[in-house]
Amino acid sequence: MKMFQSLAISGSGMTAQRMWLDLISNNIANVNTTRTREGGPYQRQVPVFAQRLESALQGSFQGAGVDVTRVTRDQSPPRMEHDPEHPDADANGFVSYPNVDLNKEFVNLITASRAYEANAAAFESAKQMALRALEIGR
Structure with missing residues (x-):
């Protein structure tokens, strides 16, 4: 394992x-x-x-972080609400609203925030260990 690979892995997680x-x-x-x-x-x-x-040299693979390979669109149907006065209402008075569930988004927000914080803490720990290792060599 490279000396600073843990920093790169945590950095990729934060990104x-x-x-x-x-x-x-x-x-x-x-x-x-x-x-x-x-x-x-x-x-x-x-x-x-x-x-x-x-x-790795033996032909096996080691984890080296994470990437966002692409962004997809959720294909679930839109939320339909009856609002005949809305400019985007159909002939029956229904409006198609985005398939965004605020409850789910706020749960994801907390999950992503905590994962970011965990990666930041791991990054900081790896940085401190590297600095202490450099001090040993003095």
Whole structure:
């Protein structure tokens, strides 16, 4: 294992969680967006995480962090509400609202925040161990 690989792994975790937090924020901000450029209501965005793999000398693979490989749109149907006065209402008076569930987004927000904090704590611990190892050599 490389000397600073633990820093890189924790750093990749913080980057991935920050991106998830950005997507959650975007989902919450668009909870009432009924019209997008593509047409129709906003669709919830979800990150797809993948493990980074590093090839070892023996041909096996070691974990080397995490990446957000892509962002997908949640394909669940929109939330329909009856509001005949809304400019985006259909002929029956129903409006298609985004498939964003605020309860789920706030749970994800807490999960991503705590995962970010855990990666930050691991990063700080690895940094302190590396600094102490350098002091031994003095």
